[in-house]
Amino acid sequence: MYFTGGQVNDVNMIFQYGLAFFWMCVIPILTGGIFIKVLVKHRRFLAVSAMGTGLVLNYSVYQIAAMVFILLDGSFRLLTWIYIGASLFMALLGVFGWYRYFQKERKPEKQEEKCRDAYKWYKDPYFLMGAGLVAAQILVILLMSTPDKDDAFYTGLSSMCLSHDYVLKYSAYDGLMQMPIETRYIMAALPVYQASLCLMSGRLHTLIICHNLYPLFYMPLAYGLYCMLADKWMEKKEDLGRFLLFFAFLHMFGNYYVFSPENFLITRIWQGKALFITIGLPFVWYFMNRAWEQESLKEALPYWILVTAGLLASAFMGETGLYLNFLVVGVSALANLIVRKKWKNCIFAACSLLPEVFLMAVFLL
Amino acid sequence: MAEIKESMELGYYFMNLEDKYWGLFLISLAVLFFFLGKKKGFLLGYGVLSYFFLLCPLTVFLLVKCFPALSLYYPIRWLCQIPLFICIAAVLVLERADKEQDWKKLFGTGAFLFLMVFLSGTPVFMEKAPAWSSSFGLNQEYVQVYDLVLADMEGKGLEKAHVWGPKDWMKDCRVYSADFYPVYGKDIWEEQAALGYETAYSDTQKMLYEFYSTYESVKGPLSNKWQQVEVLADTLNLNTDVACDYVVMHRGTDHWKDRGVKVKRLKKVDVEGAFLSRNYEEVGKTENYYVFYRRAGE
Numbered sequence: 001m002y003f004t005g006g007q008v009n010d011v012n013m014i015f016q017y018g019l020a021f022f023w024m025c026v027i028p029i030l031t032g033g034i035f036i037k038v039l040v041k042h043r044r045f046l047a048v049s050a051m052g053t054g055l056v057l058n059y060s061v062y063q064i065a066a067m068v069f070i071l072l073d074g075s076f077r078l079l080t081w082i083y084i085g086a087s088l089f090m091a092l093l094g095v096f097g098w099y100r101y102f103q104k105e106r107k108p109e110k111q112e113e114k115c116r117d118a119y120k121w122y123k124d125p126y127f128l129m130g131a132g133l134v135a136a137q138i139l140v141i142l143l144m145s146t147p148d149k150d151d152a153f154y155t156g157l158s159s160m161c162l163s164h165d166y167v168l169k170y171s172a173y174d175g176l177m178q179m180p181i182e183t184r185y186i187m188a189a190l191p192v193y194q195a196s197l198c199l200m201s202g203r204l205h206t207l208i209i210c211h212n213l214y215p216l217f218y219m220p221l222a223y224g225l226y227c228m229l230a231d232k233w234m235e236k237k238e239d240l241g242r243f244l245l246f247f248a249f250l251h252m253f254g255n256y257y258v259f260s261p262e263n264f265l266i267t268r269i270w271q272g273k274a275l276f277i278t279i280g281l282p283f284v285w286y287f288m289n290r291a292w293e294q295e296s297l298k299e300a301l302p303y304w305i306l307v308t309a310g311l312l313a314s315a316f317m318g319e320t321g322l323y324l325n326f327l328v329v330g331v332s333a334l335a336n337l338i339v340r341k342k343w344k345n346c347i348f349a350a351c352s353l354l355p356e357v358f359l360m361a362v363f364l365l
Numbered sequence: 366m367a368e369i370k371e372s373m374e375l376g377y378y379f380m381n382l383e384d385k386y387w388g389l390f391l392i393s394l395a396v397l398f399f400f401l402g403k404k405k406g407f408l409l410g411y412g413v414l415s416y417f418f419l420l421c422p423l424t425v426f427l428l429v430k431c432f433p434a435l436s437l438y439y440p441i442r443w444l445c446q447i448p449l450f451i452c453i454a455a456v457l458v459l460e461r462a463d464k465e466q467d468w469k470k471l472f473g474t475g476a477f478l479f480l481m482v483f484l485s486g487t488p489v490f491m492e493k494a495p496a497w498s499s500s501f502g503l504n505q506e507y508v509q510v511y512d513l514v515l516a517d518m519e520g521k522g523l524e525k526a527h528v529w530g531p532k533d534w535m536k537d538c539r540v541y542s543a544d545f546y547p548v549y550g551k552d553i554w555e556e557q558a559a560l561g562y563e564t565a566y567s568d569t570q571k572m573l574y575e576f577y578s579t580y581e582s583v584k585g586p587l588s589n590k591w592q593q594v595e596v597l598a599d600t601l602n603l604n605t606d607v608a609c610d611y612v613v614m615h616r617g618t619d620h621w622k623d624r625g626v627k628v629k630r631l632k633k634v635d636v637e638g639a640f641l642s643r644n645y646e647e648v649g650k651t652e653n654y655y656v657f658y659r660r661a662g663e
Contacts, residue, residue, distance in 0.1 A: 156539040163543030207503070207540060230453050239456045246452040254448065262448055277444060324444070 012202070020201035020209065024217050027087055028054030033094030036101045038302045042290075044119055044237070048224030052283050053306060054094065055221070059193070059313035061086050066189035066316075067359060069167045076161045080196040119237045127241030133248035134223050137266055141215040151207065154271060157181075158195035158206040167192055183363055188318045190272045210270035218269055222278035223248065229286045272318030280314035280321055284328060292336040292345055300348060308352040315356055322356060329353055503541065506651050507534050511541045513649040513656050514611050518544065521658075523610070529577070529601070530613030530654075576600070591634050598639045602659065611648065612640070612657045 032039065032050030034057070039049045062083050069079045121127045161167060168186050198206045204213075223244065230243045254262020264274035284307055291303035311329070314321030333349045336342065510530070518526050527546045528538060538545040576597055594614070601609060614636045640657045641647060648656040 151537070151540045156543070159539060159541070159543040226449060230449060230456075233453050234456055235460060239460060242456045242459055243452050246455045247448060250448045250452060261445060281444075281446075 013204070016202045016204040017213075020197065020204055020213055021217075023087075023197060023200045024213060025051065027091050028052075028058060030054065030091040030094040030098065031057050031087070033097030033101070034090065035302060035306060036094075036097040038306070040101060042228065042231075044240075045224065045228040045231070048221060048228055051221055052225055052279065053309075054090075055279070056283055056306070056309045056313040057090060058087055059316045060309045061090070062193050062196075063189050063312055063316035063359075064355075066167055066192055067362065070186055071362070073169075074167065076165045076167050076192065076195065077199070079167060079192070080199050083196060084200065119240065121241065124238060124241040126245045130241060130244030130246075130248050133245065133252065134220060137248065137252065138215055138219055141219070141266070142212055151210075154191050155194075155206050155210055157185075157191035158198065161192050161195040162198060162206075185319070187315065187322055187359065187363055188272050189316050190275070190318070193316070194270075214270035214275075215266075218275070218279065219265070222265055222269065222282070225279060225282040225286065229282050232286070232289065272316075273320050276314050276317040276321040280310060280317050281328070284310040284314065284325070285332070288329070288332045288349075289336075291348065292332075292340055292342060297344060297348070300345065304348040304352055307349075308355060311352055312355050315359060322360065325356055326353060503537050504533070506653060507537060508541065509651045510534065510613055510654050510656060511538060511545070513651070514613075515542060515544065517611075517648045517656075517658060526611050527609050528611045528613065529609045530611075531615060534613055534654075572600075594634050594636050594639045598643045598645070602643045602645070610659055612645070612659070614640070614655045614657065616650075616653055616655060 029047070029051045031054030032052070033054075035053050036050070039046055039053060042049060065079055065082055065086070068074070069076075121131075157168065160170065168181050168189070168191070170181060194206050194209055197209050198204060201209070226247060227240055227244055230247075231237075231240055234240070234243065251262040251265055254260050254266070261277055264271075265278045268274045269278055287303050287306045287310060291300045291307060294300035294303065307329075311325045314325050329349050329352065333346055336345070514526050514528065518524075525544055525546050528535070529547070530538075535547040538547055576593070601612060616634070616636055636655050637647065637650075640655070644660055645657040646660060648658050650656065
C-alpha cells in the first residue's frame with residue numbers, strides 16, 4: 001500500500017497507532033499537569049480537564065507557531081520539529097506538576113477526603129448505560145466510516161503540506177497549484193496540525209487520524225467536557241450518570257439537521273468547526289465561569305490564562321471560532337456582570353481576547 | 366383512506382422537517398419554565414443567561430438576520446447548545462420527582478424524553494464502509510487505481526502525476542496523496558467558475574472536461590461511446606498543453622434506451638485499443654478501470 005511518503009504493513013501500523021496515542025492523548029494529559037493546582041479543585045473531572053487543558057495549550061502553541069511560519073513562508077517540517085520541541089517541553093513541565101500532585105495525594109488525610117468525595121460511577125447504572133452508548137457511538141464510527149466531501153479540502157490540505165513542505169498556501173482542490181487558499185482558512189491551522197500528527201506518528205495517513213483517531217480519542221473528551229459543564233448546574237453528584245445517559249441518547253437521534261451539534265459531534269469531530277463546538281466552546285465556557293467565581297483577581301488569574309489558551313485554540317480550530325470568541329466572551333461577561341457583579345473581571349475578559357485581536361489584525365490589515 | 370394518507374404525509378413532513386430544532390428549542394424553553402419556581406438560581410444564573418444570549422436558535426436566527434455574512438458559507442445553527450440544556454433540564458425533572466416521590470412527574474419525564482427523541486428524529490446517518498480497511502473509507506477500487514499510478518510513478522522515478530480520471534476519483538486523489546495533480550480538482554468546473562478562476566483553463570481543457578463528463582455519464586442520453594473514446598484519446602494525445610500523464614478510463618459500455626425509459630448495457634467499449642494505438646501504454650487495470658500513461662517525448 002502506497003500513500004504520501006510511506007508503506008504500510010500491520011506491524012508498522014501498530015507502532016504508528018502507539019505514536020499517535022502518545023501525541024494525541026499522553027502528551028496532552030501530561031501537559032495538563034502545568035495547571036494541576038487549578039484543575040484539582042474539580043477532582044471528579046481531573047482526567048478530562050487535564051486532557052482538555054493540555055490539548056488546548058498544545059493547540060495554542062501550534063497556532064502561534066503556524067502563523068509565524070505562514071507569514072515567513074516557512075517549512076512545514078521545521079514547524080513540526082519546533083512544535084515537537086515545545087510540546088515535549090510543556091509535557092515535562094506538566095510532569096513536575098503531576099509529581100507534586102501525587103506526592104500530596106499519598107497523605108492519609110487526602111486519601112480519606114478522596115474516598116469521601118468519590119463518585120462510584122461503576123455502581124451507577126445510568127452512568128454505565130450512558131458510557132455504553134458513547135462506546136457504541138465510537139464503535140459505529142470506527143466500523144463504519146462517515147464519507148465526507150470536505151475531505152477533498154481539509155485532508156487535501158494536510159496531504160499538500162506533507163508533499164510540498166509548505167504551510168497552507170494553495171487550495172487543495174486544484175492540481176494546477178495556482179489558486180491561493182482563502183484567508184479565512186489560513187487563520188485556522190488544524191489541517192496543518194493533522195499533517196504534523198501524520199509525521200509524528202510515523203506517517204499514519206491523515207484520513208485515519210481524522211476519521212478514526214479523532215473520534216476514538218476526542219469523543220469521550222467532548223462528552224467529558226459537557227459532563228463537567230453540566231455538573232455545575234446539577235445538585236447531586238449522582239445526577240451525572242443520568243445526564244450522560246440522556247445526552248448520549250439525544251445525540252444518537254440528533255440527525256434533525258445536517259448542521260446540528262449532535263451530528264457534528266458524532267460524524268465530524270475531526271473538522272475544525274465541530275471541534276470548536278464540542279471541545280473549544282465547553283472548555284472556554286466552563287473555565288470562564290470558574291474564573292468569574294473566584295473571589296480575588298489573583299485566584300482568578302490561572303483561569304483567565306486557561307480561557308485565553310482556550311480562545312486561541314478555538315481560533316486554531318476554525319475561523320468561526322476566531323470571530324465568535326468575541327461574542328462568547330462578551331456574552332459571558334454580560335451574564336456574569338448581571339449575576340455576580342464583578343466589574344474588575346471585565347479587564348481580564350478583555351485581555352483574554354488580545355492574542356486574537358493581534359491575529360486578526362495581522363491578517364486583515 | 367385519502368384522509369389517513371394525507372395525515373400520514375403531513376406527519377412525514379414534520380418528521381423530516383429540517384428546522385426540527387425549533388421544536389427542541391421550544392421543549393427546552395418549556396422545561397426551563399417548569400423550573401421557574403424552584404430553580405431560580407439556575408434560571409437566573411450564568412448558564413441560562415449565556416444560553417439565551419448566545420446559544421439558542423433565536424439568537425442564531427437574529428445573528429444571521431443582522432449579519433448575513435454569517436450564513437454565507439453555511440447556517441451556523443450547529444452553535445446551538447440545545448442538547449446540553451434539554452438534558453440538564455431532564456435530569457432536574459428526575460431529581461425533583463425523586464425528592465418528592467412524585468411519580469406523575471416521573472411519568473412526565475418519560476413522556477418528555479419520548480417526545481424529545483421523536484422531535485429530534487432520525488438516528489445520525491452513517492454510510493456503511495469499512496474504515497479500518499486499507500482503503501481508509503475511500504472507494505476500494507479507487508484506492509487500487511491510486512496505488513497502480515503511484516507504483517508506476519515510483520518505477521519511472523516521477524515525483525508527480527498529472528492525472529485525469531472520473532470526477533469522484535479525482536476528488537479523492539489528493540486526499541490519498543498530494544503527488545497527484547488532477548487536471549481539475551473537486552467539483553471541478555463549477556467550483557472554479559464560481560470562484561472566478563475559469564480563465565485558468567484553456568478552451569481545449571474546457572471542451573475535454575465536458576467531453577469526459579458525457580463519457581462518464583452512464584444514464585445519459587443515447588450516445589456512441591465508441592466514437593467518444595476514440596475522440597477523447599486522440600484529443601488528449603494531440604493536445605500536449607493539457608498536462609496529463611496518466612489517464613484513468615472507465616471500461617465504458619455503450620447504452621441504448623429500451624422503450625425510451627430503461628437503460629440497457631449493450632457492449633463493452635474497446636477503451637484499451639483506443640488508447641494503446643495512440644502513444645499510451647497500459648499501467649494496469651482493475652475491475653472497472655484502465656490506467657494509461659502517455660509516453661514522454663513522443
